Amino acid sequence: MTEAPRWLxxxxxxxxxxxxxMHDLLVQQAGRSLQSRFGLSAADYTVLAELTRxxxxxxxxxxxxxxxxxxxxxxxxxxxxxxxxxxVTREDCADDRRGAYVVVTEAGCAAMRAAAPRxxxxxxxxxxxxxxxxxxxxxxxxxxxxxxxxxxx
Amino acid sequence: MTEAPRWLxxxxxxxxxxxxxMHDLLVQQAGRSLQSRFGLSAADYTVLAELTRxxxxxxxxxxxxxxxxxxxxxxxxxxxxxxxxxxVTREDCADDRRGAYVVVTEAGCAAMRAAAPRxxxxxxxxxxxxxxxxxxxxxxxxxxxxxxxxxxx
DNA sequence: AGGGAATGGTTGACGCTTCAGTCATCTTCC
DNA sequence: GGAAGATGACTGAAGCGTCAACCATTCCCT
Numbered sequence: 001m002t003e004a005p006r007w008l009x010x011x012x013x014x015x016x017x018x019x020x021x022m023h024d025l026l027v028q029q030a031g032r033s034l035q036s037r038f039g040l041s042a043a044d045y046t047v048l049a050e051l052t053r054x055x056x057x058x059x060x061x062x063x064x065x066x067x068x069x070x071x072x073x074x075x076x077x078x079x080x081x082x083x084x085x086x087x088v089t090r091e092d093c094a095d096d097r098r099g100a101y102v103v104v105t106e107a108g109c110a111a112m113r114a115a116a117p118r119x120x121x122x123x124x125x126x127x128x129x130x131x132x133x134x135x136x137x138x139x140x141x142x143x144x145x146x147x148x149x150x151x152x153x
Numbered sequence: 154m155t156e157a158p159r160w161l162x163x164x165x166x167x168x169x170x171x172x173x174x175m176h177d178l179l180v181q182q183a184g185r186s187l188q189s190r191f192g193l194s195a196a197d198y199t200v201l202a203e204l205t206r207x208x209x210x211x212x213x214x215x216x217x218x219x220x221x222x223x224x225x226x227x228x229x230x231x232x233x234x235x236x237x238x239x240x241v242t243r244e245d246c247a248d249d250r251r252g253a254y255v256v257v258t259e260a261g262c263a264a265m266r267a268a269a270p271r272x273x274x275x276x277x278x279x280x281x282x283x284x285x286x287x288x289x290x291x292x293x294x295x296x297x298x299x300x301x302x303x304x305x306x
Numbered sequence: 307a308g309g310g311a312a313t314g315g316t317t318g319a320c321g322c323t324t325c326a327g328t329c330a331t332c333t334t335c336c
Numbered sequence: 337g338g339a340a341g342a343t344g345a346c347t348g349a350a351g352c353g354t355c356a357a358c359c360a361t362t363c364c365c366t
Contacts, residue, residue, distance in 0.1 A: 005270035012281055015289045018296025019280075023176040024222060025303050043322080061345060069177060074323055076346055081321075098331045098344045117158035127172075128165055130299050136168045138291055143171025146283050150178050196352080214315060227353055229316055234351075251314045251361045312363070323352075333342070 030122045038115040043078060044087070045119060048112045051088065051104045058103040060093065069151075087111060183275045191268040196231060198272060201240065201265045204257045211256040213246065222304075240264060 008016065031042035040048070050067050051057055059067075065075045079102055082088045087108035093099035104112075128136060161169060184195035193201070203220050204210055212220075218228045232255060235241045240261035246252030257265075281289060 005273050006277070007273060008276070008281075011290055011293050014293035014297060015284075016276055016280065018293055018300065019172075019176060019179070021222060021304075022296045022299050023172060025300060026172070029303060041322085062343085069174060071324070072345065073325080073347085077323075080346090093344095096332075096344075098329095100345070120158050120160060123161070123169055124159070126303050127169065127299060128161075130302050131168075131295060135291070135295055137164055138288070139295060140164050140167035140171055142284060142288055142292065143175045144167060146175050146280060147171065147178060149283050150182060150279050151174075194352090215313085224354070225315065226317080226355080230353075233316090246314095249314075249362075251359095253315070308366095310364090312361105314361080315359090317356105317358075319355090319357105321352105321354085324350090326347105326349095328347075329345090331342100331344080334340085336337105336339090 026126055029126055030119065033122050034115060034119060037118060038111055040111060040115055044082060045112075045115060047078065047082065048087065048104060048108055049116075051102060052109065052112055056103075057109070058091070058101045061100050061102060064102055082108075179279055182279055183272065186275050187268060187272060190271060191264055193264060193268055197235060197240070198265075198268060200231065200235065201257060201261055202269075204241070204255060205262065205265055209256075210262070211244070211254045214253050214255060217255055235261075 027042055034040045034042060034045055046068060047064070050064060051059055061072065061075060061079075065072045068075065070078075079088060079090070083090060087105055089103050089105055091101040091103050093101055131139070180195055187193045187195060187198055199221060200217070203217060204212055214225065214228060214232075217223075218225045221228065223231075232241060232243070236243060240258055242256050242258055244254040244256055246254055284292065
């Protein structure tokens, strides 16, 4: 016979299910907005955001997968589609012949310049506007803690 | 010329990116655990959880889609796979010939009985254990608020 | 009664994600 | 120098999610 499980208390369940549900609603609605207005999926946006914040608008595949928290194969597939649409390109790496850089194209930059302000507005409208500054700070605290505890790096 | 966008402050960015990242890590790790130990995906688990909490272990397609917050077509596809694996079945609805019930099979019940306690443990270990009771309560508050504001119903 | 709209649900196509396997290159160590 | 293993990245197959279109039944209104 094993231990009786400690089921979630009502407030714990609200917090857990709340995170799942809130996240889905936010991503779904912000994503639809990006897609319909700028032809970018949420994933595209995240990739471009990481690339444009990197020096020289480029990153190695592995580093990009790292900051995104994506599996390398997922990134590889996704970039293949983005390359086909002309918003990023691959470039060979000089020091390591196995390696490859991902670089934002001019079209990619333009898409980001158009999308970013609207996306930030969406994030405010959907999410931040409903929180007090104290709640925002607390959320930052909480997520940092949890991520630090469970991120495999 | 349009308004200058109000970019996110550092703490706002930590909260926003934190939600995205924390959610992905939690779902990924809890999901892998469910999958490897019980052959259930996170989605399977959620579906079974809603069904087993319903009277008579059954729900109409539409009602299930509603509580899950899923699109009907997604649910239809997903259930087709679950039916094929024998963990749920469809049953015709007496009062409305268009309608269909989804019912948990004995195999589905067994899978849930095995998986639920371990899943709850995972949720505690990955998530709740890193929060103080006050933080948990605040998170429940925050998610309820945001969901209530942006859920299209 | 009966025709149009609304509702409940399914399907097909296409893009996304994961898993496992592969190839090429680089590093380490003898 | 050369073999063994590590690393960087790609690929194919299969399951997942979304969108648009669809069919069947029921509701509503005259």
